């Protein structure tokens with residue numbers, strides 16, 4: 560009997576993306592681990608959001624192969640949830656918090672099926688997990704940025720996916736919200752789910768994440784935080800722009 564490793568929830572081979580003739584990602588390989596919390600880090604404009612969007616087919620890629628659980632996206636779509644970087648969402652759309660969470664359930668509710676009471680209860684439970692139950696009937700546009708962030712995480716939870724792609728889940732949230740989100744991510748991992756998050760705060764990489772992917776147009780390094788999150792790799796990713804703050808870096 561061979562002991563096969565669990566299928567990678569997202570693997571990339573030679574992924575290249577250009578906007579016009581400007582390369583955003585150049586021949587990127589990646590293999591994110593199963594049932595782990597992975598961080599994608601790199602400077603502004605490094606191609607982090609592009610990596611998620613190209614993987615999901617939201618932007619076209621020039622070349623390369625993308626596999627979710629070893630399959631093309633079309634075969635794995637219901638297993639993947641995505642929360643975009645907040646700035647890219649249209650907040651003027653008039654809808655309630657609970658509606659937004661229930662959007663995550665449409666795939667399971669069926670094309671003609673009305674959302675059942677059971678699904679509604681599950682949506683409320685997802686709001687509870689992110690501490691937003693009291694806001695269920697509020698218009699989404701009337702929430703603060705951090706509250707909106709929690710609601711979009713609740714929507715991803717309602718989807719009951721196996722892989723969660725989160726683009727800067729902690730951007731602009733306060734310490735309490737950040738803790739709440741980290742707790743949810745740890746619950747997901749404990750339940751055997753995988754999370755890949757674009758992350759900017761280098762001081763929390765070692766505390767929050769198991770695996771790190773460093774990118775600046777090209778892949779710089781990838782691996783367990785203990786071995787890949789090194790000063791040399793950070794220098795290669797960020798150049799001289801990084802100070803010497805102690806980030807819980809792995810020894811070299």
Ligand SMILES: Nc1ncnc2c1ncn2[C@@H]1O[C@H](COP(=O)(O)OP(=O)(O)OP(=O)(O)O)[C@@H](O)[C@H]1O
Nearest residue numbers: 578579583601602603604605606607608609610644
């Ligand atoms: N739709 C687009 N059209 C043209 N260029 C784009 C587009 N989206 C992104 N870019 C460019 O591609 C590069 C990578 O962008 P991307 O959004 O992936 O960066 P990022 O690593 O997520 O940065 P940030 O940390 O600022 O979110 C940037 O130079 C950006 O200006």
Ligand SMILES: [Mg+2]
Nearest residue numbers: 607608609644
């Ligand atoms: Mg981005």
